[in-house]
Amino acid sequence: MDKTVDSYRFLDGIAKRVMQHWSAMRRGRAIPWTPLAKPLSQCTVSMVSSAALALRTDAPYDVEIERRDPWFADPSYRILPRGLKTSDASAYHLHINTDFAKEDINTVLPLERLYELVELGEIRASAPSHYSYSGYTLRPADLLRDSVPCMVRRLREEGVDAVVLVPV
Amino acid sequence: MQCELEAAGFATLSLSMIPELTASTGAPRITALEHPFGAPMGPSGDAARQRAVLLAALQALERIAQPGTTVHLQFEWNGPPKPLMHPAEAPPIAQYLVRRPWLFPKFLNRTPPVRPD
Numbered sequence: 300m301d302k303t304v305d306s307y308r309f310l311d312g313i314a315k316r317v318m319q320h321w322s323a324m325r326r327g328r329a330i331p332w333t334p335l336a337k338p339l340s341q342c343t344v345s346m347v348s349s350a351a352l353a354l355r356t357d358a359p360y361d362v363e364i365e366r367r368d369p370w371f372a373d374p375s376y377r378i379l380p381r382g383l384k385t386s387d388a389s390a391y392h393l394h395i396n397t398d399f400a401k402e403d404i405n406t407v408l409p410l411e412r413l414y415e416l417v418e419l420g421e422i423r424a425s426a427p428s429h430y431s432y433s434g435y436t437l438r439p440a441d442l443l444r445d446s447v448p449c450m451v452r453r454l455r456e457e458g459v460d461a462v463v464l465v466p467v
Numbered sequence: 468m469q470c471e472l473e474a475a476g477f478a479t480l481s482l483s484m485i486p487e488l489t490a491s492t493g494a495p496r497i498t499a500l501e502h503p504f505g506a507p508m509g510p511s512g513d514a515a516r517q518r519a520v521l522l523a524a525l526q527a528l529e530r531i532a533q534p535g536t537t538v539h540l541q542f543e544w545n546g547p548p549k550p551l552m553h554p555a556e557a558p559p560i561a562q563y564l565v566r567r568p569w570l571f572p573k574f575l576n577r578t579p580p581v582r583p584d
Contacts, residue, residue: 304499304539306485309552320575322487330493330534331473339529347468369559370579394558395505396551403511412508412518421522432468435558437579443471451475461528463521464469464481466489466507 335461342460345426347450348408349434350400350467351391353377360391360433372433374441376450381425383410394435395467407467426457434467469494480528482507482520486537497537498524503550510546 306322307315335342351360351373360373372393379388385404390397399406413425430450436442454462473479473495483489484507486499500507500520509516520542527538544550557565564571573579 302501302539302541302543304484304486304501306487306499308501308544309484309503309550317575318485318488321577322485322491324577325491326470326493328470328493330495331470332495332534333473333476333478335478335529339525344525347472349468366559368582369563370574371582393554393556396554397505398551399506399511405514405517406506406508406511409508409517409521412514412521415514415518416522416525422525435560437574437577438582442468447468447471447475451472451477454472454475454477459477461525462469462472462477462479463524463528464472464479466481466483467505 337460339422339461340420341423343424343426343458344413344422344461344463345454345457345459346408346410346413346429347462347464348379348429348431348467349392349465350395350397350407350431351433352379352388352400352404352408352431353391354379354383354388359389362391362393365393365435370436371438372436374432374436374439374446376430376432376442376446378453379408379410379429379431381410381414381427381429383408383429392433392435392467408465426454426459428453428457478528480524480531482524486539490535490537493535495534496528496531498527499537499539500542502542502544503546504552506546506550509542513545516542516545
């Protein structure tokens with residue numbers, strides 16, 4: 300029999316209660332839909348991580364924003380290049396253990412794995428740019444207004460066909 | 468985020484450790500995965516697992532034809548049995564609510580106080 304994922308296998312207590320409550324809150328809007336226009340093997344793929352990753356050479360996320368107003372995280376995004384290695388980036392998410400990402404960036408943004416799938420012919424290309432932002436915020440308006448349009452513009456410029464979002 | 472990108476004309480898929488939560492946002496395509504927070508793609512250094520998860524997700528993205536579909540990936544977590552998921556320091560919201568427990572219902576209902584500008 301096929302396995303059904305247990306969402307709460309690694310959660311208990313208050314975290315479990317909160318996630319269960321949030322899961323019952325439906326968005327109430329129509330589900331958007333863009334069909335995949337070509338076979339996967341012909342697709343250029345980009346990925347988005349909510350782990351608040353940034354290149355070490357880039358500006359860090361401003362964690363003081365969240366420390367001052369804990370309902371709200373830094374709404375900015377960062378671009379991660381497709382050749383990213385673990386030593387190139389840092390994770391700024393304040394709600395998770397970032398040790399996994401520090402040891403191996405592919406645990407949260409598998410760019411090396413995506414490149415291997417290109418070599419295997421599973422996809423056509425890994426996009427030049429991939430993205431990250433802080434997945435925690437209870438005030439998403441700034442993220443949606445300021446960061447998403449910039450990401451969309453770059454995704455279009457790079458001819459991306461499909462986007463995989465990786466949670467943290 | 469996923470809904471915005473889908474509406475902008477990209478075929479998207481979210482991996483999710485809490486698929487019901489992701490589905491509640493109206494996500495068009497979801498692959499559910501029983502991995503701990505902090506290591507969604509698999510254990511550190513386990514390239515085979517990470518690659519298998521990513522490929523399964525991409526194949527689901529190609530196969531899913533009905534908006535709102537969740538595919539449950541069959542991977543069993545093969546890392547430490549009790550992975551440490553929480554940060555060393557409690558997140559700011561946790562510290563805040565410990566001091567102001569009367570605001571916990573606002574957090575639970577995702578209705579933050581009006582932001583002072």
